[in-house]
Amino acid sequence: MLCQVQWPEHTLLSTRFSAVADEIGTRLSDEYPLSPVIQGISFELDAQTGQVRPQAVPAVRQWVSVDDTWSVYFAPTFVTLENRGAYTSREDMTQRFARVLSVVFELTSLPAAQRVGWRYVNRIEDPLEYADLGELVHATVLGAGAVPAPSNVELVHSFTESLFRSDRGNLLAKWGFMPPNATHDASLVAVSNPSWVLDIDAFDESRSAFEPEQLLGRLEELTTLAYGFFRWSVKESFIDRFGG
Structure with missing residues:
Protein backbone atom coordinates (compact mmCIF):
# COMPACT_ATOMS: atom_id res chain seq x y z
CA MET A 1 0.00 0.00 0.00
CA PRO A 111 3.89 25.97 -4.97
CA ALA A 112 1.78 23.25 -6.58
CA ALA A 113 0.90 19.57 -6.70
CA GLN A 114 -0.19 17.88 -9.91
CA ARG A 115 -1.11 14.35 -8.84
CA VAL A 116 -2.36 12.83 -5.59
CA GLY A 117 -2.86 9.09 -5.33
CA TRP A 118 -3.57 6.19 -2.97
CA ARG A 119 -2.86 2.63 -4.05
CA TYR A 120 -3.88 -0.72 -2.55
CA VAL A 121 -2.33 -3.94 -3.85
CA ASN A 122 -3.77 -7.23 -2.62
CA ARG A 123 -2.09 -10.45 -3.72
CA ILE A 124 -3.06 -14.01 -2.83
CA GLU A 125 -0.25 -16.48 -3.42
CA ASP A 126 -0.54 -19.10 -0.67
CA PRO A 127 -1.70 -22.35 -2.36
CA LEU A 128 -4.48 -23.00 0.17
CA GLU A 129 -5.79 -19.43 0.01
CA TYR A 130 -5.45 -19.44 -3.78
CA ALA A 131 -7.58 -22.58 -3.93
CA ASP A 132 -10.28 -20.80 -1.89
CA LEU A 133 -10.52 -17.73 -4.14
CA GLY A 134 -14.09 -18.48 -5.16
CA GLU A 135 -15.08 -18.26 -1.49
CA LEU A 136 -13.13 -15.05 -0.89
CA VAL A 137 -13.83 -12.71 -3.82
CA HIS A 138 -16.81 -12.04 -6.06
CA ALA A 139 -17.06 -13.54 -9.53
CA THR A 140 -16.77 -10.06 -11.07
CA VAL A 141 -13.07 -9.95 -10.16
CA LEU A 142 -12.40 -13.60 -10.85
CA GLY A 143 -12.84 -13.12 -14.58
CA ALA A 144 -11.96 -16.30 -16.43
CA GLY A 145 -11.34 -17.95 -13.07
CA ALA A 146 -15.11 -18.07 -12.56
CA VAL A 147 -15.63 -20.12 -15.72
CA PRO A 148 -16.06 -23.86 -15.00
CA ALA A 149 -13.29 -25.90 -16.60
CA PRO A 150 -12.50 -29.62 -16.84
CA SER A 151 -10.02 -31.01 -14.33
CA ASN A 152 -7.38 -31.33 -17.05
CA VAL A 153 -7.58 -27.61 -17.95
CA GLU A 154 -5.55 -25.03 -16.02
CA LEU A 155 -6.00 -21.26 -16.15
CA VAL A 156 -2.49 -19.86 -16.62
CA HIS A 157 -3.06 -16.14 -17.11
CA SER A 158 -6.04 -13.78 -17.13
CA PHE A 159 -5.85 -10.07 -16.37
CA THR A 160 -8.25 -7.12 -16.53
CA GLU A 161 -7.52 -3.38 -16.39
CA SER A 162 -10.29 -0.80 -16.03
CA LEU A 163 -10.16 2.98 -15.63
CA PHE A 164 -13.12 4.74 -14.00
CA ARG A 165 -13.69 8.51 -13.85
CA SER A 166 -16.09 10.28 -11.51
CA ASP A 167 -16.55 13.60 -9.75
CA ARG A 168 -14.89 11.97 -6.73
CA GLY A 169 -11.68 11.12 -8.59
CA ASN A 170 -10.20 8.57 -10.96
CA LEU A 171 -9.78 4.89 -10.19
CA LEU A 172 -7.53 2.48 -12.06
CA ALA A 173 -8.30 -1.12 -11.11
CA LYS A 174 -6.39 -4.19 -12.25
CA TRP A 175 -7.18 -7.75 -11.28
CA GLY A 176 -6.55 -11.28 -12.39
CA PHE A 177 -4.35 -14.33 -12.32
CA MET A 178 -0.58 -14.43 -12.84
CA PRO A 179 1.55 -17.53 -13.47
CA PRO A 180 4.56 -18.35 -11.25
CA ASN A 181 7.49 -15.92 -11.47
CA ALA A 182 5.42 -13.28 -13.25
CA THR A 183 4.17 -9.87 -12.17
CA HIS A 184 1.89 -7.27 -13.73
CA ASP A 185 3.99 -4.39 -12.38
CA ALA A 186 7.76 -4.03 -12.32
CA SER A 187 7.56 -2.47 -8.84
CA LEU A 188 6.10 -5.71 -7.41
CA VAL A 189 8.41 -8.66 -6.87
CA ALA A 190 7.26 -11.81 -8.66
CA VAL A 191 6.42 -14.84 -6.54
CA SER A 192 7.12 -18.51 -7.21
CA ASN A 193 3.47 -19.62 -6.96
CA PRO A 194 0.46 -18.83 -9.12
CA SER A 195 -1.19 -15.71 -7.72
CA TRP A 196 -4.30 -13.57 -7.88
CA VAL A 197 -3.92 -9.79 -7.72
CA LEU A 198 -6.28 -6.89 -7.03
CA ASP A 199 -4.47 -3.58 -7.66
CA ILE A 200 -6.47 -0.40 -6.96
CA ASP A 201 -5.09 3.09 -7.66
CA ALA A 202 -7.35 6.05 -6.81
CA PHE A 203 -5.93 9.37 -8.00
CA ASP A 204 -6.55 13.01 -8.88
CA GLU A 205 -4.43 14.71 -11.56
CA SER A 206 -5.83 18.23 -11.24
CA ARG A 207 -3.26 20.86 -10.27
CA SER A 208 -3.70 22.36 -6.82
CA ALA A 209 -1.77 24.35 -4.25
CA PHE A 210 0.81 22.34 -2.32
CA GLU A 211 -0.88 22.73 1.05
CA PRO A 212 -0.42 19.64 3.24
CA GLU A 213 -3.83 19.83 4.93
CA GLN A 214 -5.62 20.26 1.61
CA LEU A 215 -3.67 17.39 0.03
CA LEU A 216 -4.40 15.11 2.98
CA GLY A 217 -8.10 15.91 2.69
CA ARG A 218 -8.01 14.92 -0.96
CA LEU A 219 -6.16 11.72 -0.06
CA GLU A 220 -8.87 10.85 2.46
CA GLU A 221 -11.49 11.16 -0.30
CA LEU A 222 -9.43 8.99 -2.63
CA THR A 223 -8.92 6.42 0.11
CA THR A 224 -12.67 6.15 0.54
CA LEU A 225 -13.06 5.69 -3.21
CA ALA A 226 -10.42 2.94 -3.35
CA TYR A 227 -11.73 1.18 -0.26
CA GLY A 228 -15.24 1.20 -1.65
CA PHE A 229 -14.04 -0.66 -4.75
CA PHE A 230 -12.11 -3.09 -2.58
CA ARG A 231 -15.18 -3.93 -0.48
CA TRP A 232 -17.26 -4.33 -3.64
CA SER A 233 -14.68 -6.85 -4.91
CA VAL A 234 -14.32 -9.12 -1.88
CA LYS A 235 -16.67 -11.17 0.25
CA GLU A 236 -17.07 -11.02 4.02
CA SER A 237 -15.02 -14.21 4.25
CA PHE A 238 -12.06 -12.29 2.80
CA ILE A 239 -12.40 -9.65 5.53
CA ASP A 240 -12.75 -12.33 8.20
CA ARG A 241 -9.59 -14.06 7.03
CA PHE A 242 -7.31 -11.15 6.12
CA GLY A 243 -8.86 -8.09 7.72
CA GLY A 244 -9.77 -4.92 5.90
Whole structure:
Protein backbone atom coordinates (compact mmCIF):
# COMPACT_ATOMS: atom_id res chain seq x y z
CA MET A 1 0.00 0.00 0.00
CA LEU A 2 1.25 3.48 -0.78
CA CYS A 3 0.22 7.12 -1.01
CA GLN A 4 1.96 9.68 -3.18
CA VAL A 5 1.99 13.35 -4.14
CA GLN A 6 3.62 14.52 -7.37
CA TRP A 7 4.50 18.08 -8.43
CA PRO A 8 5.91 19.89 -11.49
CA GLU A 9 9.67 20.28 -11.81
CA HIS A 10 10.89 22.94 -9.40
CA THR A 11 14.03 25.07 -9.59
CA LEU A 12 15.12 24.37 -6.01
CA LEU A 13 14.97 20.61 -6.46
CA SER A 14 16.60 20.79 -9.88
CA THR A 15 19.66 22.55 -8.45
CA ARG A 16 19.84 21.50 -4.79
CA PHE A 17 18.11 18.13 -4.67
CA SER A 18 20.81 16.32 -2.68
CA ALA A 19 21.04 19.00 0.00
CA VAL A 20 17.27 19.18 0.42
CA ALA A 21 16.98 15.39 0.49
CA ASP A 22 19.67 15.16 3.17
CA GLU A 23 17.77 17.58 5.38
CA ILE A 24 14.46 15.76 4.87
CA GLY A 25 16.14 12.48 5.79
CA THR A 26 17.54 14.06 8.95
CA ARG A 27 14.12 15.39 9.98
CA LEU A 28 12.51 11.97 9.48
CA SER A 29 15.34 9.86 10.91
CA ASP A 30 13.59 9.10 14.21
CA GLU A 31 10.97 7.02 12.36
CA TYR A 32 12.91 6.12 9.20
CA PRO A 33 16.60 5.89 10.18
CA LEU A 34 17.84 3.60 7.40
CA SER A 35 18.80 5.27 4.13
CA PRO A 36 19.71 3.08 1.16
CA VAL A 37 20.42 5.12 -1.97
CA ILE A 38 18.65 4.25 -5.21
CA GLN A 39 20.47 5.41 -8.34
CA GLY A 40 18.85 4.90 -11.72
CA ILE A 41 20.50 4.67 -15.11
CA SER A 42 19.07 5.85 -18.43
CA PHE A 43 20.42 5.18 -21.90
CA GLU A 44 20.76 7.79 -24.64
CA LEU A 45 21.14 6.93 -28.32
CA ASP A 46 23.58 9.15 -30.21
CA ALA A 47 21.85 9.78 -33.55
CA GLN A 48 25.14 10.49 -35.34
CA THR A 49 27.26 7.58 -34.15
CA GLY A 50 24.54 5.08 -33.29
CA GLN A 51 26.22 4.43 -29.94
CA VAL A 52 24.24 4.01 -26.75
CA ARG A 53 25.59 5.94 -23.78
CA PRO A 54 24.53 5.26 -20.18
CA GLN A 55 23.63 8.33 -18.14
CA ALA A 56 22.88 8.69 -14.46
CA VAL A 57 19.40 9.99 -13.67
CA PRO A 58 18.49 11.91 -10.51
CA ALA A 59 18.58 9.59 -7.52
CA VAL A 60 15.46 8.62 -5.68
CA ARG A 61 16.20 8.86 -1.98
CA GLN A 62 14.75 6.25 0.34
CA TRP A 63 14.37 6.18 4.12
CA VAL A 64 13.22 3.00 5.84
CA SER A 65 11.93 2.07 9.29
CA VAL A 66 14.04 -0.28 11.42
CA ASP A 67 11.59 -3.15 10.91
CA ASP A 68 11.69 -2.60 7.12
CA THR A 69 7.92 -2.20 6.82
CA TRP A 70 7.68 1.54 6.12
CA SER A 71 9.56 3.42 3.39
CA VAL A 72 9.61 7.06 2.30
CA TYR A 73 10.74 7.78 -1.28
CA PHE A 74 11.71 11.30 -2.29
CA ALA A 75 12.57 12.42 -5.82
CA PRO A 76 12.72 15.77 -7.65
CA THR A 77 9.04 15.45 -8.61
CA PHE A 78 7.35 13.24 -6.00
CA VAL A 79 7.21 11.91 -2.45
CA THR A 80 5.78 8.50 -1.56
CA LEU A 81 5.02 6.63 1.66
CA GLU A 82 4.88 2.85 1.26
CA ASN A 83 3.82 0.15 3.69
CA ARG A 84 4.86 -3.48 3.31
CA GLY A 85 3.01 -5.61 5.80
CA ALA A 86 2.65 -3.61 9.02
CA TYR A 87 -0.38 -1.59 7.96
CA THR A 88 -2.85 -1.11 10.80
CA SER A 89 -5.35 1.50 9.60
CA ARG A 90 -5.93 4.24 7.06
CA GLU A 91 -5.64 6.73 9.91
CA ASP A 92 -2.13 5.48 10.75
CA MET A 93 -1.07 5.77 7.12
CA THR A 94 -2.54 9.26 6.82
CA GLN A 95 -0.90 10.51 10.02
CA ARG A 96 2.49 9.24 8.90
CA PHE A 97 2.14 10.83 5.48
CA ALA A 98 0.98 14.09 7.08
CA ARG A 99 4.32 14.38 8.83
CA VAL A 100 6.24 13.57 5.64
CA LEU A 101 4.32 16.19 3.63
CA SER A 102 4.82 18.78 6.36
CA VAL A 103 8.60 18.28 6.35
CA VAL A 104 8.76 18.40 2.54
CA PHE A 105 6.74 21.61 2.44
CA GLU A 106 8.77 23.29 5.20
CA LEU A 107 12.01 22.65 3.32
CA THR A 108 10.87 23.29 -0.25
CA SER A 109 7.85 25.65 -0.21
CA LEU A 110 6.61 23.86 -3.31
CA PRO A 111 3.89 25.97 -4.97
CA ALA A 112 1.78 23.25 -6.58
CA ALA A 113 0.90 19.57 -6.70
CA GLN A 114 -0.19 17.88 -9.91
CA ARG A 115 -1.11 14.35 -8.84
CA VAL A 116 -2.36 12.83 -5.59
CA GLY A 117 -2.86 9.09 -5.33
CA TRP A 118 -3.57 6.19 -2.97
CA ARG A 119 -2.86 2.63 -4.05
CA TYR A 120 -3.88 -0.72 -2.55
CA VAL A 121 -2.33 -3.94 -3.85
CA ASN A 122 -3.77 -7.23 -2.62
CA ARG A 123 -2.09 -10.45 -3.72
CA ILE A 124 -3.06 -14.01 -2.83
CA GLU A 125 -0.25 -16.48 -3.42
CA ASP A 126 -0.54 -19.10 -0.67
CA PRO A 127 -1.70 -22.35 -2.36
CA LEU A 128 -4.48 -23.00 0.17
CA GLU A 129 -5.79 -19.43 0.01
CA TYR A 130 -5.45 -19.44 -3.78
CA ALA A 131 -7.58 -22.58 -3.93
CA ASP A 132 -10.28 -20.80 -1.89
CA LEU A 133 -10.52 -17.73 -4.14
CA GLY A 134 -14.09 -18.48 -5.16
CA GLU A 135 -15.08 -18.26 -1.49
CA LEU A 136 -13.13 -15.05 -0.89
CA VAL A 137 -13.83 -12.71 -3.82
CA HIS A 138 -16.81 -12.04 -6.06
CA ALA A 139 -17.06 -13.54 -9.53
CA THR A 140 -16.77 -10.06 -11.07
CA VAL A 141 -13.07 -9.95 -10.16
CA LEU A 142 -12.40 -13.60 -10.85
CA GLY A 143 -12.84 -13.12 -14.58
CA ALA A 144 -11.96 -16.30 -16.43
CA GLY A 145 -11.34 -17.95 -13.07
CA ALA A 146 -15.11 -18.07 -12.56
CA VAL A 147 -15.63 -20.12 -15.72
CA PRO A 148 -16.06 -23.86 -15.00
CA ALA A 149 -13.29 -25.90 -16.60
CA PRO A 150 -12.50 -29.62 -16.84
CA SER A 151 -10.02 -31.01 -14.33
CA ASN A 152 -7.38 -31.33 -17.05
CA VAL A 153 -7.58 -27.61 -17.95
CA GLU A 154 -5.55 -25.03 -16.02
CA LEU A 155 -6.00 -21.26 -16.15
CA VAL A 156 -2.49 -19.86 -16.62
CA HIS A 157 -3.06 -16.14 -17.11
CA SER A 158 -6.04 -13.78 -17.13
CA PHE A 159 -5.85 -10.07 -16.37
CA THR A 160 -8.25 -7.12 -16.53
CA GLU A 161 -7.52 -3.38 -16.39
CA SER A 162 -10.29 -0.80 -16.03
CA LEU A 163 -10.16 2.98 -15.63
CA PHE A 164 -13.12 4.74 -14.00
CA ARG A 165 -13.69 8.51 -13.85
CA SER A 166 -16.09 10.28 -11.51
CA ASP A 167 -16.55 13.60 -9.75
CA ARG A 168 -14.89 11.97 -6.73
CA GLY A 169 -11.68 11.12 -8.59
CA ASN A 170 -10.20 8.57 -10.96
CA LEU A 171 -9.78 4.89 -10.19
CA LEU A 172 -7.53 2.48 -12.06
CA ALA A 173 -8.30 -1.12 -11.11
CA LYS A 174 -6.39 -4.19 -12.25
CA TRP A 175 -7.18 -7.75 -11.28
CA GLY A 176 -6.55 -11.28 -12.39
CA PHE A 177 -4.35 -14.33 -12.32
CA MET A 178 -0.58 -14.43 -12.84
CA PRO A 179 1.55 -17.53 -13.47
CA PRO A 180 4.56 -18.35 -11.25
CA ASN A 181 7.49 -15.92 -11.47
CA ALA A 182 5.42 -13.28 -13.25
CA THR A 183 4.17 -9.87 -12.17
CA HIS A 184 1.89 -7.27 -13.73
CA ASP A 185 3.99 -4.39 -12.38
CA ALA A 186 7.76 -4.03 -12.32
CA SER A 187 7.56 -2.47 -8.84
CA LEU A 188 6.10 -5.71 -7.41
CA VAL A 189 8.41 -8.66 -6.87
CA ALA A 190 7.26 -11.81 -8.66
CA VAL A 191 6.42 -14.84 -6.54
CA SER A 192 7.12 -18.51 -7.21
CA ASN A 193 3.47 -19.62 -6.96
CA PRO A 194 0.46 -18.83 -9.12
CA SER A 195 -1.19 -15.71 -7.72
CA TRP A 196 -4.30 -13.57 -7.88
CA VAL A 197 -3.92 -9.79 -7.72
CA LEU A 198 -6.28 -6.89 -7.03
CA ASP A 199 -4.47 -3.58 -7.66
CA ILE A 200 -6.47 -0.40 -6.96
CA ASP A 201 -5.09 3.09 -7.66
CA ALA A 202 -7.35 6.05 -6.81
CA PHE A 203 -5.93 9.37 -8.00
CA ASP A 204 -6.55 13.01 -8.88
CA GLU A 205 -4.43 14.71 -11.56
CA SER A 206 -5.83 18.23 -11.24
CA ARG A 207 -3.26 20.86 -10.27
CA SER A 208 -3.70 22.36 -6.82
CA ALA A 209 -1.77 24.35 -4.25
CA PHE A 210 0.81 22.34 -2.32
CA GLU A 211 -0.88 22.73 1.05
CA PRO A 212 -0.42 19.64 3.24
CA GLU A 213 -3.83 19.83 4.93
CA GLN A 214 -5.62 20.26 1.61
CA LEU A 215 -3.67 17.39 0.03
CA LEU A 216 -4.40 15.11 2.98
CA GLY A 217 -8.10 15.91 2.69
CA ARG A 218 -8.01 14.92 -0.96
CA LEU A 219 -6.16 11.72 -0.06
CA GLU A 220 -8.87 10.85 2.46
CA GLU A 221 -11.49 11.16 -0.30
CA LEU A 222 -9.43 8.99 -2.63
CA THR A 223 -8.92 6.42 0.11
CA THR A 224 -12.67 6.15 0.54
CA LEU A 225 -13.06 5.69 -3.21
CA ALA A 226 -10.42 2.94 -3.35
CA TYR A 227 -11.73 1.18 -0.26
CA GLY A 228 -15.24 1.20 -1.65
CA PHE A 229 -14.04 -0.66 -4.75
CA PHE A 230 -12.11 -3.09 -2.58
CA ARG A 231 -15.18 -3.93 -0.48
CA TRP A 232 -17.26 -4.33 -3.64
CA SER A 233 -14.68 -6.85 -4.91
CA VAL A 234 -14.32 -9.12 -1.88
CA LYS A 235 -16.67 -11.17 0.25
CA GLU A 236 -17.07 -11.02 4.02
CA SER A 237 -15.02 -14.21 4.25
CA PHE A 238 -12.06 -12.29 2.80
CA ILE A 239 -12.40 -9.65 5.53
CA ASP A 240 -12.75 -12.33 8.20
CA ARG A 241 -9.59 -14.06 7.03
CA PHE A 242 -7.31 -11.15 6.12
CA GLY A 243 -8.86 -8.09 7.72
CA GLY A 244 -9.77 -4.92 5.90
